Amino acid sequence: MRIGFIGLGNMGAPMAANLAKAGHEVVGFDTIADAPEGVTRVASGAEAAKGADVVITMLPNGAILRAVAAEVIGQMRPGAVFVDCSTVEVDAAREVAISAEAAGLGWLDAPVSGGIGGAAGGTLTFMVGGGEDAFATVTPLFEIMGQKAVLCGPAGNGQAAKICNNMILGVTMIATCEAFAMADKLGLARQSMFDVVSTSSGYSWTMNAYCPAPGVGPSSPADNDYQPGFAAELMLKDLGLAQAAAEAADADTPMGAAALALYQKFVEDEDGKGRDFSAMLPRFEGRGRNG
Ligand code: NAD
Numbered sequence: 001m002r003i004g005f006i007g008l009g010n011m012g013a014p015m016a017a018n019l020a021k022a023g024h025e026v027v028g029f030d031t032i033a034d035a036p037e038g039v040t041r042v043a044s045g046a047e048a049a050k051g052a053d054v055v056i057t058m059l060p061n062g063a064i065l066r067a068v069a070a071e072v073i074g075q076m077r078p079g080a081v082f083v084d085c086s087t088v089e090v091d092a093a094r095e096v097a098i099s100a101e102a103a104g105l106g107w108l109d110a111p112v113s114g115g116i117g118g119a120a121g122g123t124l125t126f127m128v129g130g131g132e133d134a135f136a137t138v139t140p141l142f143e144i145m146g147q148k149a150v151l152c153g154p155a156g157n158g159q160a161a162k163i164c165n166n167m168i169l170g171v172t173m174i175a176t177c178e179a180f181a182m183a184d185k186l187g188l189a190r191q192s193m194f195d196v197v198s199t200s201s202g203y204s205w206t207m208n209a210y211c212p213a214p215g216v217g218p219s220s221p222a223d224n225d226y227q228p229g230f231a232a233e234l235m236l237k238d239l240g241l242a243q244a245a246a247e248a249a250d251a252d253t254p255m256g257a258a259a260l261a262l263y264q265k266f267v268e269d270e271d272g273k274g275r276d277f278s279a280m281l282p283r284f285e286g287r288g289r290n291g
Helices: 012-021 045-047 062-075 090-102 115-121 132-145 155-184 191-196 232-249 254-268 278-287
Strands: 002-006 024-028 054-057 083-086 106-109 123-130 146-151
Touching: 002 012, 002 045, 002 062, 012 024, 012 054, 012 115, 012 132, 024 045, 045 062, 045 278, 054 062, 054 132, 062 083, 083 090, 083 132, 090 106, 090 123, 090 155, 090 232, 106 132, 106 155, 115 123, 123 132, 123 155, 132 146, 155 191, 155 232, 155 254, 155 278, 232 254, 232 278, 254 278
Parallel strands: 002 024, 002 054, 054 083, 083 106, 123 146
Antiparallel strands: 106 123
């Protein structure tokens, strides 16, 4: 296939490189970043989109997605598919989908989980919203860039699945970290707490697979001085998108709102920026009930 890839940052560059390595013709554009090996860099998003069978975007946010979509949709040939892999507002995905479909294009919102390691290793999970035909067309590309792609329903549902998942993740990480810090104060060894909780009803991915306590459980960013991993500011972004969606849909999400407030404080007022989102544990560790 001929693929136009727009947004060659931390995630986009390795994803585009994997498509090129698999034998696809990949033409890329980024306002700043260079193209990775195997990808031909062109001078604009419009040029990357012209003549492509599939255009993939991997951009920082919904405002930029809207701007890029306005530029490229008119350049794409009818029947081509626009796939946005960025994490953006559900509403932005649904609005761009309407424009794409009005221009005779297929549309998929396909945000990912798996981070930079998953992008490099081709092991991402894609959560997909859009039509079945477009999904069938793009599935071979998802199989190169990832290990799993789940069609979750119509346009916007990929983004909905992503923010629901990450709202659970943020809330659960905070709960796991505050419990470890409380265990310290109760004189309960972290290893003992892990041994019990990881095989009891408090278990979770954050405890069992990504344990925030250094030296406990499988290797995780906690064992590497909380270098990300998944940075706290990216969790903050996703929790913000979750609350925006909750407000728009009139969903009652008190735990999601509390997690957003805490990560906001951590990133903006404390030392959380640039640290893994599991660095909530040393944050709690140094505090008492009154801060
Ligand atoms: P990034 O900032 O490294 O990459 C974004 C790229 O888009 C940059 O290189 C930037 O120059 C480029 N860009 C900005 N405006 C552009 C435009 N108008 N035209 C072309 N290129 C433009 O970000 P990233 O870490 O690669 O993340 C990309 C998306 O993936 C985000 O929406 C993020 O939330 C999501 N995501 C990231 C991770 C992660 O671990 N990094 C994990 C899951 C999802």
